Amino acid sequence: MKYVIVLGDGMADRPLEELQGMTPLEYAETPAMDQLAAAGEIGMVHTIPDGMSPGSDTANLSVLGYDPKIYYSGRSPLEALSIGVDMKQDDVSLRCNLVTLSEEEERYEDRKILDHSSDEISTEDAAVLLEAVKRELETDGYHFYAGTSYRHLLIWEKGSVIDLTQPHDVLGQTIGQHLPKDHILREMMKRSYDILVSHPINLERKKQGLRPANSCWFWGAGTRPSLSSFEEKTGLKGAMVSAVDLLKGIAVGASMKNISVPGATGGLHTNYEGKAQAAVDALTKDNCDFVYVHVEAPDEMGHQGSIEKKVQAIQFLDQRVIAPIRQGLEQAGEEFRMLVTPDHPTPICIRTHTGDDVPYLLYDSSRIQQNTWKYNEKEAAESGHRISKGCEMIDYFIQK
Template sequence: MKYVLILGDGMSDYPIEQLNNKTPLQCAKKPNIDFLAQNAEVGMVKTVPEGLPPGSDVANLSVMGYNPLMYYTGRSPLEAVSMGIKLSATDVTLRCNLVTLSHEGEYKNKVMVDYSSDEISSEEAKILIEEINTHFKTDKISFYPGISYRHCMVWDWGFTNLNLTPPHDILDKKIGNYLPENKMILDMMVKSYDILKDHPVNKKRISKGLKPANSIWLWGEGKKPNLPKFYDMYKIQGSVVSAVDLIKGIGILAGLNIVEVEGATGNIHTNFKGKALAALEQLESGRDFVYLHIEAPDECGHRYEIENKVRAIELIDEEVVGTILNGLQKYHDYKILILPDHPTPLSLRTHTSEPVPYLLYQKSKSKKSGLTGYDEVQAASTNNYIDEGYKLMKYFILNDKSENVTNFVYE
């Protein structure tokens, strides 16, 4: 048996007036996904437990089969692991975004213009983070460059429970009400503006009409979690295909093989087909499970890019699901699971914790669902509901004969 999980990050949404009060999933032309939905089990699953933030960290831990209430320790350590940073038991890590703030007045009066600084290149960002490290590095604190706007700060014997705000949650808002209470972190953020605003990298970006990366923004603190190995839980070897350090970090801690794909960016310009082909190559090489993660719908939701979110779903259908279906035909049997990790409603431009639609198809057990396609409304109409998202993976891989999803018990 081959297992492919295709996760469209933030794909679920609310009805929106600009789409005639439909969701992007309802509007997108997605014949491959809709065909699967017509012949699959479809339902809703709650991936974010009550009391935890609806981030991709919590939600993807859940989808990968790990109870976030047991294993979630923060976002940044998952990314740090993917970046190859060696963490000790006393290290606290923080995500360090390079952001674009407006120019007016003192720091607290500035507005969050862009949490990604126009998706700054990794090459430019590395220079800026090294500059920041020069100013702020101590025997307890170090900064590490990552990909594009996503970087990391490691703080030995640092604090957690800092109540820090993700920058993508406050786009176009004045930052004063969202600044950290911790004085050291706040001081570094404030001083970073003076360090970066006139940096040669930013002057060059401005001359090209690009937004400057004129401040760091620290958030997502946590300590390295200890995850059971995926193989020990499910007795199959697997791989992760993703452009995002967070997802790769979860995969590394789970003992899964991490696959790098040329042109994989984490946005709508990613190499959709290349990711699908990489997943198929992993199956052909002897692995039985692939976690195929696509970030594009989430990015479009944060940016209020309505047409791009619809288009991202269509590209997932055409270049990912279509390619996967063609490549799987050679196998006697296979299962496909398609779902988002969480909603990223365009109207809110941030994550929410409502249940998301899932689709579970098995080649040898194809059955008519009575649905015309895959979307939030049709999935909810089935009354199939999994109340704890981490149960879904065990149901997907180990409980082939279970039919009563609502009452499924994770042992």
């Protein structure tokens, strides 16, 4: 038996008037997922432990079977694992987003945050901008590391795990009250704006109608993580297919294989087919038992507040990832179980994460059922199936 989880990041949502009272998942054309739902099981799962922040970090740990209350030590340290940063025990890692701030105000504190991703800036352009910041701001106790797209790191030696605001939680808001209380971090963010606002790359982005990446934004502080081996935990040799440093870092911490897919960006126009083929190859040719395929696009479109693009992201996931994975495994003659789920909702109406239950779909090629379900939040809730502790879903999935 082979096992595959397809994780549509932030795919769950709330009913929208613009979609006749349907969610984007309910409205989208998803024949592949609906066929699996009719032959399998749907239900709801509570991925975010009560009292914890509804982030992709806590949620994906939960889906992989790691109780966030035990294993979570901050988001940024997991990304540090992916980048290859060798954190010391007293280091603190912080996410360093390259964000877009409004530019018409005189004071930095009066600016508004317009985009947490700077129009999903390319990794190549972002690396050049981060290097400019690094030259001016890096000191013996503060070190910058380039990641993917807008997602980068700051390592603070002998630092403190302090409370910092996630940029996607305050989109459109004046930033003054959301800046770090730590004086050095706050001043670094202010100085980063002065360095980046007139950088040639940002001037060119404006000419092209793109948002400039004109400031650093620190958040997600944490200490070095310690995860147990996924194979020791489940008995399955696992692999991760993701374009996002967070998921790659979780895979490193869990001693899973990381599979890099050319053209996988974490955005709407990522290499969906490449991810699907990588999953099939890992399960049929590379001796893996389990693959986790993470697709970031629905979450990014939720943060952007774009109904049309979120629906499109869900349809791409259905037609260009789930359908070819099923076809590839069936053609290879493999019996398999597939779990499709979001990690958390990213509702269009608020453009950030919530800790609400999410719908799951579980299909077993060796136990075809006959149902009339379609895969969406409404029907999953009506099914009567609910997993109250997300980190227990992996055992239910593999029937351990």
